[in-house]
Amino acid sequence: MRVVLRNPRRREIQIAGNRQVLAILEELGLNPETVVVVQGGALLTRDAYVADDSSIEVISAISGGM
Amino acid sequence: MRCLKCRDKASVEMRRHNAAYCAPHYVDFFRSHVLRNIKSKKMFGHSEKILVAVSGGKDSLGLWDVLTHLGYKTTGLYIDLGIGEYSVRSREKSEAFADSIGGKLVVKDVREAYGEDEMGITELSKALRRAPCSGCGLTKRYVTNQVAHELGFDVLATGHNLDDETATLMGNVLHWQMGYLARQSPVLESTHVRLARKVKPLYTFTERESLSYVLIRGIDYIEEECPNAHGALSILYKEALNTIENQSPGAKSSFLMGFLDRAKPLIEAAEDVELAECIQCGEPTTAELCAFCRMWDRAKSARRLNRGKI
Ligand code: SF4
Numbered sequence A: 001m002r003v004v005l006r007n008p009r010r011r012e013i014q015i016a017g018n019r020q021v022l023a024i025l026e027e028l029g030l031n032p033e034t035v036v037v038v039q040g041g042a043l044l045t046r047d048a049y050v051a052d053d054s055s056i057e058v059i060s061a062i063s064g065g066m
Numbered sequence B: 001m002r003c004l005k006c007r008d009k010a011s012v013e014m015r016r017h018n019a020a021y022c023a024p025h026y027v028d029f030f031r032s033h034v035l036r037n038i039k040s041k042k043m044f045g046h047s048e049k050i051l052v053a054v055s056g057g058k059d060s061l062g063l064w065d066v067l068t069h070l071g072y073k074t075t076g077l078y079i080d081l082g083i084g085e086y087s088v089r090s091r092e093k094s095e096a097f098a099d100s101i102g103g104k105l106v107v108k109d110v111r112e113a114y115g116e117d118e119m120g121i122t123e124l125s126k127a128l129r130r131a132p133c134s135g136c137g138l139t140k141r142y143v144t145n146q147v148a149h150e151l152g153f154d155v156l157a158t159g160h161n162l163d164d165e166t167a168t169l170m171g172n173v174l175h176w177q178m179g180y181l182a183r184q185s186p187v188l189e190s191t192h193v194r195l196a197r198k199v200k201p202l203y204t205f206t207e208r209e210s211l212s213y214v215l216i217r218g219i220d221y222i223e224e225e226c227p228n229a230h231g232a233l234s235i236l237y238k239e240a241l242n243t244i245e246n247q248s249p250g251a252k253s254s255f256l257m258g259f260l261d262r263a264k265p266l267i268e269a270a271e272d273v274e275l276a277e278c279i280q281c282g283e284p285t286t287a288e289l290c291a292f293c294r295m296w297d298r299a300k301s302a303r304r305l306n307r308g309k310i
């Protein structure tokens, strides 16, 4: 699957297989508390499955400064 | 995971509440909890005029959206800090959002109002040779107070969320900043005629919950960070707290709520301060000349001195 990271700079990576959101985030070394995963305009919970032939966006929720 | 309300596929989960919602029910949940925060902390009523500080970021635009839907009388305030392209783009996002809800947005440009010769936060920090965020924070607090007072607002609302508040708390606790701890609160009552009441209606929502609301609502916010936020300690604190949260859901919330309920009353009692008026600008301060006037005066003379040398 195609994974677009917006953190906030855009980066694209490929991950193989049908995978659960939580496993994808683990593989990317991301804390699920700090991101929102979106597929085609819908938000996914950490137990959702993502098919190998689809694409998702991982958007960082953490903003900095004061 | 299924929606607690309708059993449809869930979009947002909140482990600390053992709950998950589909998109429409999450919007309902979010708004009703903001309303609950406003009421339980007596933040403001429907007859009061509320100034919402907007930065173009997710939290402030989301807050403005919720307050508008709850029927409150709001006006947005955008402070143009003059931080290069970042300020240009965040101002555009704020203006576009204001248009989309038919809301009124007041724009205050720091370079026109306080600096001289196009002096914004970037130039201020160069002249003072100190990190931009300290001067910026002070300037934002000052400008919002001043605008709120001049335009007759009762309340100033900001988009601070649970992650912002726990990161601030952690920073204040690590250095035992008793004065800051005494004043950290979701509601800060006015302690002077020139100070509006300050409220943070999103203080119980995590950053992820706040972003989820904004994404579901399709609000176009500025994703990029201020270039000066890079390496900020607040981000380090947020990461540390989220590492704990991931292992122990509810940790952030109990850290903040425990502080507010149990520790803060004790600290508050010990840290009572008298406010006077600044001899130069008239804004409330604990000194003769307020910290804002001191800082900008120093920056302006440093800059003139530098220019004289060239
Ligand atoms: S990151 Fe620092 S300089 Fe940038 S807006 Fe926030 S406080 Fe100001």
Ligand SMILES: [Zn+2]
Residues within 6 Å of the ligand: B003, B004, B005, B006, B007, B008, B021, B022, B023, B024, B025
């Ligand atoms: Zn539902």
Ligand SMILES: [Zn+2]
Residues within 6 Å of the ligand: B278, B279, B280, B281, B282, B283, B289, B290, B291, B292, B293, B294
């Ligand atoms: Zn002053």
